[in-house]
Amino acid sequence: MTSPTAVPEELFEPGADRATYVRDMFEGIAGRYDLMNTLMTGGRHHAWRRAAAIELVRPGDRVVDVGCGTGDLTFACLEVGARAVLGVDFAQPMLARARAKAAARGTQRAAFALGDGTRLPLADQSVDGWCAAFVVRNIPDLDRAFAEAHRVLRPGGRLAILEIPKLGPHPLRPAIRLHFARVVPLLGRVVSGHASAYRYLPVSVDHFLEPHEGTARLRATGFEMRRVERFMLGTVALHVAERPLE
Ligand SMILES: C[S@@+](CC[C@H](N)C(=O)[O-])C[C@H]1O[C@@H](n2cnc3c(N)ncnc32)[C@H](O)[C@@H]1O
Numbered sequence: 001m002t003s004p005t006a007v008p009e010e011l012f013e014p015g016a017d018r019a020t021y022v023r024d025m026f027e028g029i030a031g032r033y034d035l036m037n038t039l040m041t042g043g044r045h046h047a048w049r050r051a052a053a054i055e056l057v058r059p060g061d062r063v064v065d066v067g068c069g070t071g072d073l074t075f076a077c078l079e080v081g082a083r084a085v086l087g088v089d090f091a092q093p094m095l096a097r098a099r100a101k102a103a104a105r106g107t108q109r110a111a112f113a114l115g116d117g118t119r120l121p122l123a124d125q126s127v128d129g130w131c132a133a134f135v136v137r138n139i140p141d142l143d144r145a146f147a148e149a150h151r152v153l154r155p156g157g158r159l160a161i162l163e164i165p166k167l168g169p170h171p172l173r174p175a176i177r178l179h180f181a182r183v184v185p186l187l188g189r190v191v192s193g194h195a196s197a198y199r200y201l202p203v204s205v206d207h208f209l210e211p212h213e214g215t216a217r218l219r220a221t222g223f224e225m226r227r228v229e230r231f232m233l234g235t236v237a238l239h240v241a242e243r244p245l246e
Contacts, residue, residue, distance in 0.1 A: 030093035067135030071098030
């Protein structure tokens with residue numbers, strides 16, 4: 001097990017096992033994850049997932065939600081008309097919360113499976129939609145995750161990614177950096193009790209891609225871009241793309 005006090009910067013050095021750190025970390029914070037989202041975003045996070053779901057889902061679609069965590073994007077996809085959504089995550093305690101929410105909602109259309117976004121337990125061209133919210137920044141082999149998305153989507157199927165992009169030039173840069181580098185880690189330590197999880201978050205954002213770089217990586221994997229939208233002063237980005245018809 002990776003130490004919960006790991007220095008986040010070291011996780012981006014060559015040879016570091018960031019995936020194991022990420023899995024252990026989400027196993028550790030699962031109980032406080034939803035509350036932290038609400039506190040960090042002032043409750044806006046549900047609206048972003050809904051916006052992603054509206055862009056992604058057509059009535060009757062079968063969707064896979066990669067890194068589904070506690071299931072909120074899965075449920076947003078069902079609410080806008082998906083026939084069935086499979087949530088996949090490699091942190092069992094996050095899945096346990098997603099399953100409890102599904103039971104409380106009485107829905108049979110959500111299923112949750114332990115798995116890795118870079119090795120999905122799905123056949124080629126078996127889904128209409130692939131989505132991930134606040135996940136891909138945490139996947140060291142991003143190109144492999146995008147290639148998996150392309151593999152499991154049918155031609156004409158869509159992809160939607162919500163993520164916190166690397167901050168480019170921005171008039172409110174000092175205030176935004178203060179929020180991510182000071183407020184979020186302090187809040188995270190107090191609320192989640194995890195020493196490094198919310199110190200890792202701003203470091204992972206600094207090591208991630210700006211929205212135009214995300215677009216380039218998706219195109220390089222074979223996707224056609226449909227739209228890029230930004231929320232909360234540009235600190236959250238939604239990429240929507242399509243696997244082209246053959
Ligand atoms: C920040 S949470 C997001 C959860 C959920 N998508 C949401 O919108 O709240 C990131 C989730 O991605 C999962 N995750 C990260 N890398 C993964 C991978 N390679 N395969 C499967 N799950 C992964 C973590 O376990 C965690 O539950």
